[in-house]
Amino acid sequence: MPLKAVILIGGPQKGTRFRPLSFEVPKPLFPVAGVPMVQHHIEACAKVPGMKEILLMGFYQPHEALSRFLVSAQQEFKIPIRYLQEYAALGTGGGIYHFRDQILSGGAEAFFVLNADVCSEFPLQEMLEFWQQHGDMHSFVILGTTANRTQALNYGCIVANADTQEVQHYVEKPSTFVSEIINCGIYLFTPAIFQHIGEVFQRNQQELALEESSNGWQRAEVIRLEQDVFTALAGSGKLHVYKTDGFWSQIKSAGSAIYASRLYLNQYSKSHPERLAQNKPGGPVIRGNVYIHPTASIDNTAVLGPNVSIGEGVTVGAGVRVRESIVLHGASLHDHTCVLNTIVGWDSTIGRWARVEGTPSDPNPNDPYAKIDSETLFRDGRLTPSITILGCSVTIPAEVVILNSIVLPHKELSRSYKNQIIL
Secondary structure, X not given: XXXXXXXXXXXXXXXXXXXXXXXXXXXXXXXXOOEEHHHHHHHHHHHOOOEEEEEEEEOOOOOHHHHHHHHHHHHHHOOOEEEEEOOOOOHHHHHHHHOHHHHHOOOOOEEXXXXXXXXXXXXXXXXXXXXXXXXXXOOEEEEEEEOOOOHHHHOEEEEEOOOOOEEEEEEEOOOOOOOOEEEEEEEEEOOOHHHHHHHHHHHHHHHHHHOOOOOOOOOOOOOOHHHHHHHHHOOOOOEEEEEOOOOEEEOOOHHHHHHHHHHHHHHHXXXXXXXXXXXXXXXXXXXXXXXXXXXXXXXXXXEEOOOEEEOOOOEEOOOOXXXXXXXXXXXXXXXXXXXXXXXXXXXXXEOOOOEEEOOOOOOOOOOOOXXXXXXXXXXXXXXXXXXXXXXXXXXXXXXXXXXXXXXOOOOEOOOOEEOOEEO
C-alpha cells in the first residue's frame, strides 16, 4: 500500500535548550552517532515497504546545509525527500493540516508522522502491522512506551484498554499521575485525521471571531496534535496505542545527545556493524562502541570509548583519552588531553594535557523504565552540573581543567573554569 512519512523538524526559535550547538547547524542536522539526527528517522522510513515519499516539515528558512543533506539523503536512500516550509510555527497538527494536499498527493493510504527530536528503534513496520490488525481507515496509532511514575508527568500520558489497546484517555503533561504509558511522538495516521484537525481549526476560528479584542497574534491555524486532537479522539475507538519495548529517548538538551548517541551506537552492532571502529594492530585502543569518521586522523596511542563519536577531519594526538563524548568535525585534541562527558564543537582546539570533563545526565541505570530528565540549566540559582559543551571554534589552552561548563562559540580561554557559562 502506498505510504508517506512526515518528519517534524521545528525551526530556529525551537531547539533553544540545544544551544550553543544549534547556532551553527539546524538541530535536526546535529550528528548523533556519526550521522545527522534526522537521518536515523529517514533510514527507518525508507525501509518500510511501500514508502513513496518522505516530507520534512518545519519553519527553517531554506538553508544550504539542509538542502545539501536532502540531496545526499535522496541519493543514499533512493526515495524522494522534500522540505516543506511553514510560514510560521503552526504546531504539530497545524503543519500537517496546512500541507495536507502535499501529503495526500499520489494517493497515500496512510502516513507516519515522526518528531525529529526523538531517538528510537522506530518500529514502523510493527506499527503498520498492528494497525492492519486493530484498525481501519478511520483509526490511528500512537507509539507508546513505559516510563516510571514520576517521569511520566513530563510526557503525554496514555490510558489504554489492556485487551484492545484502544486509547481511552490522553493527557499531555498531567499534574498528577495518570498512566505510565507515554507518547513517543511517532504516529501512524490515515487521511481521515484531517477531518479531526479540520474540526479543531473551525473551532479555533469561531473562538477567535468571538474574541474580537484579541491582539491578533493568535492564529486559528496553530494546532497541537497532542492537546487539541488526541485528547478529543481518546475514548472514541479511533485511537490505538502500540507499545514498544525498544529503546526510546527525547533529544531536548545537548546532554541528551550523548545518551542518544549511546543508544544508536548500541544498535549499530546489529544494524550497521561497519560504522563501529574495531581494534586493529597499530591503531588506537577502542573500548566499547565507537564511531570514527574515515577522514579523522587518530594517533595509535589514543584510547577511545565507550560511547564516542569522532567527526570528519578530527585530529586526535598521542595519549589522548576520550570517553562518553561527541567530537565534531575539524576539532583537534592535542597530545595527552582527557575528554569525558563532553561535546567538542566544530573546529575547536584542546591544548595538550588539558582535561575537559562534564557530569553525565543519564537516566537511572537501575530502573529499566527511567527516561532522561530534561534538566533546567539552573537550579537554586546555581548552574546544574551537566555535560561540558564547547561551541564552535573554541580554544582551550594547555594544562587547564574545564569542568561542567558551557563555552559559547569563538572563545579563546586562558585559564581553568568550573560550573560556568562562558559568554
